[in-house]
Amino acid sequence: MGIGGCIGLIAVGAILTFAVDWQVAGINLDVAGLIMMAVGIIGLASYVSILKRRRVQPPPPGAPVVEVEDHDRYYR
Template sequence: MSIGGGVVLFVIGAILAFAVNIQVAWLDLTMAGYILMAAGVVVFLVGILLLFRRRSVASTTRSAVDPVSGDRVTRRTSSLDDPEY
């Protein structure tokens, strides 16, 4: 979501900076476009960093002896650090 948001901010900023030729008395649209483009790059980079951080996997192996049958039981579980998955 943040990667797409960064791209959207960058595109809106580029449109304001380069394609809109309207003069507004209380706002410089070119400067607002550059600010939105910079914010879009920052949001995009943060989204990429969070994406790489989110993909780490934790693996656990447990061995125990079943008290009823006396057999050795090995349980392997793996999970992602992100609770969404």
């Protein structure tokens, strides 16, 4: 579920909770809307945190290690 799905879930949950006055037998639409909004918020937060972790660039490497051979020790 991407960002659009999470925002859509939050919007549908808000509509069910705050804008609809239907009475459905066996379902409390206010609670269903609150659950949908909570799931959308949790999904959005997890998606953003994963996206943030993916976009973190590794630090640039330090100066390259140059190995210097000590020729003097071979010619003594």
